[in-house]
Amino acid sequence: MSEIPTIEINKETIIKPENLVYKPPKTLFDTPMHYCPGCGHSTVHKIFMEVVEEMGIENDIIGVAPVGCSVFAYYYMNVDMQEAAHGRACAVATGIKRVLPDKFVFTYQGDGDFAAIGTAESIHAANRGENFLVIFINNAVYGMTSGQMAPTTLYDMVSTTTPYGRDPKIHGHPFKITDLIAQLPGAVYVTRQSVHTTANVRKAKKALRKALEIQKLNLGFQLVEIVSNCPSNWRMTPLESLKFIEEQMLPFYPLGDLKVPEGI
Amino acid sequence: MGEIRLMKGNEALAEAMIRAGCDAYFGYPITPQSEVIEYLSREAPKKSKMVVLQAESELGAINMIYGAAGCGKRVMTTSSSPGISLMQEGLSYIASAQLPCLVANINRGGPGLGTIQPSQSDYMQAVKGGGHGDYHLIVLAPYSVQEMVDFVKIGFELAEKYRNPVMILADGAIGQMMEKVELFDFIERNQEAPEWATVGRRPGKDRVFITSLFIQPEKMEEVNKILQAKYREVEKKEVRYQQLNIEDAEYLLTGYGLGARICMKAMEIGREKGYKIGLIRPITLYPFPYNVYNELAPKIKGILDVEMNAGQMLEDVKLAVDGKTTVKFYGRMGGMIPTPEEIIESFENHFIYGGKNV
Ligand SMILES: Cc1ncc(C[n+]2csc(CCOP(=O)(O)OP(=O)(O)O)c2C)c(N)n1
Numbered sequence: 177m178s179e180i181p182t183i184e185i186n187k188e189t190i191i192k193p194e195n196l197v198y199k200p201p202k203t204l205f206d207t208p209m210h211y212c213p214g215c216g217h218s219t220v221h222k223i224f225m226e227v228v229e230e231m232g233i234e235n236d237i238i239g240v241a242p243v244g245c246s247v248f249a250y251y252y253m254n255v256d257m258q259e260a261a262h263g264r265a266c267a268v269a270t271g272i273k274r275v276l277p278d279k280f281v282f283t284y285q286g287d288g289d290f291a292a293i294g295t296a297e298s299i300h301a302a303n304r305g306e307n308f309l310v311i312f313i314n315n316a317v318y319g320m321t322s323g324q325m326a327p328t329t330l331y332d333m334v335s336t337t338t339p340y341g342r343d344p345k346i347h348g349h350p351f352k353i354t355d356l357i358a359q360l361p362g363a364v365y366v367t368r369q370s371v372h373t374t375a376n377v378r379k380a381k382k383a384l385r386k387a388l389e390i391q392k393l394n395l396g397f398q399l400v401e402i403v404s405n406c407p408s409n410w411r412m413t414p415l416e417s418l419k420f421i422e423e424q425m426l427p428f429y430p431l432g433d434l435k436v437p438e439g440i
Numbered sequence: 441m442g443e444i445r446l447m448k449g450n451e452a453l454a455e456a457m458i459r460a461g462c463d464a465y466f467g468y469p470i471t472p473q474s475e476v477i478e479y480l481s482r483e484a485p486k487k488s489k490m491v492v493l494q495a496e497s498e499l500g501a502i503n504m505i506y507g508a509a510g511c512g513k514r515v516m517t518t519s520s521s522p523g524i525s526l527m528q529e530g531l532s533y534i535a536s537a538q539l540p541c542l543v544a545n546i547n548r549g550g551p552g553l554g555t556i557q558p559s560q561s562d563y564m565q566a567v568k569g570g571g572h573g574d575y576h577l578i579v580l581a582p583y584s585v586q587e588m589v590d591f592v593k594i595g596f597e598l599a600e601k602y603r604n605p606v607m608i609l610a611d612g613a614i615g616q617m618m619e620k621v622e623l624f625d626f627i628e629r630n631q632e633a634p635e636w637a638t639v640g641r642r643p644g645k646d647r648v649f650i651t652s653l654f655i656q657p658e659k660m661e662e663v664n665k666i667l668q669a670k671y672r673e674v675e676k677k678e679v680r681y682q683q684l685n686i687e688d689a690e691y692l693l694t695g696y697g698l699g700a701r702i703c704m705k706a707m708e709i710g711r712e713k714g715y716k717i718g719l720i721r722p723i724t725l726y727p728f729p730y731n732v733y734n735e736l737a738p739k740i741k742g743i744l745d746v747e748m749n750a751g752q753m754l755e756d757v758k759l760a761v762d763g764k765t766t767v768k769f770y771g772r773m774g775g776m777i778p779t780p781e782e783i784i785e786s787f788e789n790h791f792i793y794g795g796k797n798v
Pocket residue numbers: 243244245246262285286287288289290313315317318319320321326
């Protein structure tokens with residue numbers, strides 16, 4: 177039997193410039209994220225910050241973090257940010273954009289933040305046609321407070337406050353706020369994306385880019401919903417949670433554009 | 441001399457906002473202060489670049505204030521009692537994030553939906569915190585339309601100096617009544633954003649973020665200490681009050697805002713009757729002029745505190761005199777305004793007839 181050659185593999189040999197095919201954007205801080213393994217939040221942070229870097233707008237953008245699992249988004253996104261009260265991100269963003277109309281403004285919100293406690297702020301910002309972007313993470317559960325029902329929790333889905341499954345007679349129906357907002361004339365770009373496969377990650381990134389291009393044209397409210405997962409509170413492995421998105425979430429929350437400005 | 445006009449309190453407040461170079465106003469209509477947003481919607485576009493936006497609610501308004509204040513802008517909102525209650529969460533966040541802003545509460549009678557008539561029933565809410573956590577607003581209490589104007593300017597200056605929300609606590613009567621006012625001239629302001637403001641990353645500098653979340657208790661305690669140190673400084677430097685006829689006073693009337701104004705008339709009536717009455721009017725309700733009462737108290741036979749509520753500032757007056765003199769109370773509630781005669785009657789009952797007829 178011939179000898180197997182030993183190859184020295186360390187950080188330096190891997191990160192040789194000629195081997196470098198990918199690196200994180202500079203707009204993301206090089207720090208471990210607090211998100212659970214397999215959670216979609218980190219993916220969305222990354223692709224959005226890539227978009228910001230690619231557009232070269234990192235000095236011209238102000239973000240609003242919500243209350244929810246992404247409350248610390250400002251520790252990861254290396255741009256100016258404000259942390260809003262639970263549900264009030266769209267009001268805070270309105271305040272920012274109205275006094276700094278030449279800057280890009282975005283909010284990053286979970287389903288509880290955007291579609292339960294903040295519904296009035298969300299819908300009215302959209303209806304006024306506030307020219308900012310909402311990145312709306314729909315994981316069908318309250319992640320941060322460990323797994324209670326969200327407005328977007330599916331029929332029959334188990335959460336800590338729907339332990340026998342969501343029953344519309346008791347808990348009401350899953351709320352398609354994105355479809356509702358698409359009806360409003362002030363909302364000009366409304367799309368539903370996901371990050372559960374590589375192909376979908378790419379599409380979601382394109383959608384985020386498109387939204388900011390639309391913001392640059394000053395056309396109105398942009399909403400990018402991203403159907404995501406919560407392996408910890410869904411009590412699933414990351415892989416099972418991606419399967420759940422495919423098999424359970426997407427039939428109810430179908431992906432694609434709901435509204436795109438004419439000529440874009 | 442500035443421009444002299446005859447103006448309604450709420451409109452004078454709004455005009456002062458424009459003249460003070462306020463960058464943005466976010467508000468939601470509620471009686472008795474809806475003239476503010478109406479006046480601004482009409483006049484601000486003619487005279488300034490001020491953003492004037494009718495929000496979907498007071499929750500929306502106060503959080504728009506948070507966002508715009510975080511961009512280093514001069515911002516203001518106004519409301520009345522039920523709307524101010526809705527703003528308490530936002531004010532707590534603004535105080536914690538140390539953002540400057542000005543809020544006017546044109547107090548109406550409560551509790552609940554209450555009445556649209558003037559009241560002073562929000563003293564505790566304004567002065568002791570109102571929302572959650574250990575924080576203070578700086579609270580200014582105008583007693584005339586002129587002070588509605590003056591306190592807008594002073595209010596912005598205090599808010600920006602201490603990076604703290606400031607409240608003008610008036611009432612429906614001050615908001616609605618018309619008086620002669622002298623307006624200050626339009627103020628040119630330095631438009632450069634302070635370094636803590638989120639205006640987009642400055643090249644060569646670290647980005648900035650604004651938050652009220654400090655998850656480690658050690659850090660949260662540090663932030664609390666910073667806030668408390670700021671409040672101690674405010675208490676040392678920013679106490680404002682007015683005193684009248686103190687030199688020979690044997691008794692004091694005290695009250696704030698409209699209550700104090702009525703007391704001034706009551707004091708006159710009392711003096712005509714031969715009672716040596718003086719008056720203390722706190723102008724800043726926070727910081728409260730504790731020392732002023734405390735130093736006078738040993739020479740004073742009694743203080744009658746008059747408020748348009750059930751006796752809220754009364755607690756501070758009692759704390760201030762620290763048992764060195766007697767403090768009695770006369771108040772009307774639910775939107776009722778005391779007359780000077782009622783006040784003197786109460787004064788006589790307490791201090792002249794020994795409380796027998798009280
Ligand atoms: C006024 C207020 N009510 C309730 C809470 C508690 N709380 C924090 S996060 C959260 C739900 C967040 O869920 P979601 O918006 O779906 O985001 P996720 O954590 O799933 O990303 C709740 C109820 C709070 N912080 N403030």
